[in-house]
Amino acid sequence: MNLTLRIWRQSGPDESGEMVTYQVTDVSPDMSFLEMLDILNEDLILRGEQPVAFDHDCREGICGSCGMVINGSAHGPVQTTTCQLHMRSFNDGDVIDIEPWRAAAFPVIKDLVVDRSAFDRIIQAGGYISAPTGTAPDAHAVPVPKPDADLAFENATCIGCGACVAACPNGSAMLFTSAKINHLNVLPQGQPERESRVLDMVTTMDAEGFGGCTNTGECAAACPKGIPLASIATMNREFLRAARKAPR
Numbered sequence: 407m408n409l410t411l412r413i414w415r416q417s418g419p420d421e422s423g424e425m426v427t428y429q430v431t432d433v434s435p436d437m438s439f440l441e442m443l444d445i446l447n448e449d450l451i452l453r454g455e456q457p458v459a460f461d462h463d464c465r466e467g468i469c470g471s472c473g474m475v476i477n478g479s480a481h482g483p484v485q486t487t488t489c490q491l492h493m494r495s496f497n498d499g500d501v502i503d504i505e506p507w508r509a510a511a512f513p514v515i516k517d518l519v520v521d522r523s524a525f526d527r528i529i530q531a532g533g534y535i536s537a538p539t540g541t542a543p544d545a546h547a548v549p550v551p552k553p554d555a556d557l558a559f560e561n562a563t564c565i566g567c568g569a570c571v572a573a574c575p576n577g578s579a580m581l582f583t584s585a586k587i588n589h590l591n592v593l594p595q596g597q598p599e600r601e602s603r604v605l606d607m608v609t610t611m612d613a614e615g616f617g618g619c620t621n622t623g624e625c626a627a628a629c630p631k632g633i634p635l636a637s638i639a640t641m642n643r644e645f646l647r648a649a650r651k652a653p654r
């Protein structure tokens with residue numbers, strides 16, 4: 407496949423950026439999208455030009471670092487991570503637009519790399535437990551009802567990629583924050599911080615400049631791990647419950 411790429415190039419956080427057009431040739435449909443970008447970068451390096459900066463680490467859909475907007479969609483045309491997107495999803499001769507996550511709370515560092523440390527600060531505000539864990543406990547030492555275990559696991563699959571924020575017209579981080587709150591709040595080990603967790607994490611989310619939720623559902627549609635929109639409703643119920651109990 408021969409492709410035309412239009413890529414956002416921005417040399418630093420305080421520089422202005424622009425879309426720059428590149429040609430890539432002999433792309434195999436079996437390559438991942440990142441491998442296709444590797445080919446472009448090798449070519450740019452050989453020509454003495456700056457390679458395109460993009461985040462990546464595991465390249466197997468678990469670390470969440472490979473975020474970019476492809477043809478206007480977070481992670482591109484398939485509901486997966488960019489590293490798990492394959493070139494067979496495109497056609498020979500296609501023109502592909504590649505941009506960084508667009509959200510006020512995710513400022514661009516360089517090219518396609520954005521600063522997602524706001525997510526770290528939300529997790530630091532409450533994404534932990536204080537129960538002593540010690541060595542690995544016996545499997546059934548702390549009984550957890552099956553529905554609660556399933557709900558905790560579903561929410562724990564969030565990889566912190568930020569696609570939900572990038573897809574949301576409000577730049578809201580409520581799907582991410584709800585996943586991080588819910589996966590601990592439903593477990594027995596998460597109960598000591600149940601109220602402070604939701605209050606502190608939601609407060610930090612707001613302070614970081616993420617927008618509010620207006621139920622468009624774009625976040626869940628873009629989430630590569632299938633975190634459901636219902637997670638936000640669960641978080642909202644947890645928030646109201648905690649706010650009612652909080653000392654005035």
Ligand code: SF4
Binds near residue numbers: 629633
């Ligand atoms: S909720 Fe989904 S889209 Fe949002 S950060 Fe987690 S895995 Fe990514």
Ligand code: FES
Binds near residue numbers: 469
């Ligand atoms: S590089 Fe880790 S999820 Fe894509």
